[in-house]
Amino acid sequence: MSSASPSDANALLFEAIELKKEYDDGRVPALRGVNFKIEEGDFVAIIGQSGCGKSTLLNMLGTLDHLTTGSLLFRGQSILDLPDPAAYRAREIGFIFQSFHLLPTFTVVENVQIPMFGMPWSRTERRERAVKLLDDVGLSHRCDHLPLKLSGGERQRAAIARSLANEPAVLLADEPTGNLDSKNAVQIMELLDKLHEERKTTMVMVTHDLEVAGHAKRVIKMKDGLIVSDNNSVEETSA
Numbered sequence: 001m002s003s004a005s006p007s008d009a010n011a012l013l014f015e016a017i018e019l020k021k022e023y024d025d026g027r028v029p030a031l032r033g034v035n036f037k038i039e040e041g042d043f044v045a046i047i048g049q050s051g052c053g054k055s056t057l058l059n060m061l062g063t064l065d066h067l068t069t070g071s072l073l074f075r076g077q078s079i080l081d082l083p084d085p086a087a088y089r090a091r092e093i094g095f096i097f098q099s100f101h102l103l104p105t106f107t108v109v110e111n112v113q114i115p116m117f118g119m120p121w122s123r124t125e126r127r128e129r130a131v132k133l134l135d136d137v138g139l140s141h142r143c144d145h146l147p148l149k150l151s152g153g154e155r156q157r158a159a160i161a162r163s164l165a166n167e168p169a170v171l172l173a174d175e176p177t178g179n180l181d182s183k184n185a186v187q188i189m190e191l192l193d194k195l196h197e198e199r200k201t202t203m204v205m206v207t208h209d210l211e212v213a214g215h216a217k218r219v220i221k222m223k224d225g226l227i228v229s230d231n232n233s234v235e236e237t238s239a
């Protein structure tokens with residue numbers, strides 16, 4: 001877990017208080033009263049079986065889904081009360097998805113620039129920034145290729161570069177190695193480790209893979225819509 005003190009308000013990024021989410025008019029409870037805090041600089045893995053609520057929770061942090069009851073705060077402000085959720089997603093959140101979500105008719109460097117269009121940068125500045133990000137993830141030699149010309153590992157590297165486009169406060173990763181073979185999965189996790197270490201970016205990652213979760217500094221285990229453990233390692237969680 002981050003060494004920052006939980007009492008330091010400036011270090012607290014997210015706080016959930018009795019967070020509940022229900023679907024189908026309340027007949028399907030996805031989250032049953034979740035409480036947690038995430039500090040700036042944390043690298044958190046959320047694990048649990050399919051249907052436990054972990055992806056729902058991740059989507060709420062990124063305002064892709066909305067709570068039913070309870071509170072979810074970002075830097076002390078209710079996410080429900082954000083004046084512009086789209087601006088929050090664009091400037092504070094970087095998303096990494098299992099299926100990459102690259103636009104097939106855009107080149108890699110164009111895909112990386114997509115989140116930048118709302119920023120006050122010129123066309124030249126956007127491209128230069130995208131090229132630099134692709135270089136950071138070891139993909140500068142593929143800038144002008146279409147996504148279909150890339151391997152799965154290369155597509156995920158491009159997606160990671162895109163997620164960093166606006167220097168977000170937090171990266172939300174949903175099964176980032178789920179569509180990769182074991183070799184590429186190791187490389188992607190090594191890249192995320194490096195980015196976390198060098199950029200100090202907060203990371204919240206959903207995974208069913210305990211080996212992947214082992215890269216995190218903190219592991220939250222969920223079951224039936226509840227957090228059942230919150231530890232500093234997979235080993236402690238499994239004990």
